[in-house]
Amino acid sequence: MFWPGAPSGVASAPACGTWRRTLFRPRRRCGTTVRWPAGAGPVWPPRTGSGSWPAGRESRAHSSNWWEPIERPGGPAMAERGAVLAAVWRTGRQGGLPALRTAWWTVRSVRSVRRQLRVGNLEQVCLSGPPSDADGQHRVLLSALGRCRANCLERALVRQRWYGAQRIPRTIVIGVTAPGAGFAAHAWLDGDDDRESATMVELLRRPVPSSWLRSGG
Template identity: 50%
Template sequence: MADLVRALRALARITRRHGPLGLAVVVWALLACRRVRRQLVRGGLDAVRLSAPPPGGTDALVRRALGRGGGNCLESALVLQRWFARRRVARTVVIGVSAPGAGFHAHAWLDGDPDPHQHDLAEILRRPAPGSWLP
């Protein structure tokens, strides 16, 4: 019950600060992250299909929602890629890995975003925004 009360308070706070469109963006981001997770399991990167996000909101709002939503770096990067594509900004998802001897680590981010991990990793994949995502 306490979790439900906390969630309702958070939704009310988002609505007060960002209005109904901000709330719609947060809900879209959280649902999109769950959808991406399922799609990646079923068919990998090629299976990722996301509906367009609602208008409004900011990338900071989407990033905060994803940070609290429990998604991993790849899921978050793909959702952000879709969010930016709706705004006619093509962003590339980059996936990098560490050297095998140093305890394997993989990470994903959007090209151009500052990320403290990217300099320690070797890029293995760059995935541009799908053309169907760009209006």
């Protein structure tokens, strides 16, 4: 039950038909998400002809349009995150703990790179090292990068960190298309067999940080 004078907000309708609400903050359980107007305090769930509403709210309270689903920000992102975690779990079941740890490190590294590039530049990116048993898990690394939908720069940075933990220096190369061909940019590791890089004009290079070559974890 909602009390009169409750603030506006959102609540969720469980599929099982039971309703739960904390004293100060409604929590999402399952089912449909709905919004209630400010100052409204109906008996929950609202039904036609029932509910205690302030004056002037009766028509809206008894309207079938009142109980309408609303979109929660990040809904598709949450679904995508669940798919990524499920793929990481399957990787662990197939390849054992080394594969699981490598996949999980890759997912975390991609998210870290995205956060850092939003607020900083390429030279400021700092990543923790991969697990000590990740040396032979390059295919797992590439698979996890694909699951995370990492772009070319994110992939290059995470792979550069992975190689650095094995004392293998790999330089990131960033190139752009030639003038007149339409602007496009691409990042790759020097030495990769990357067909797209053949059409690019090299713009800058980012050597592996020395700290990445000294620490493996």
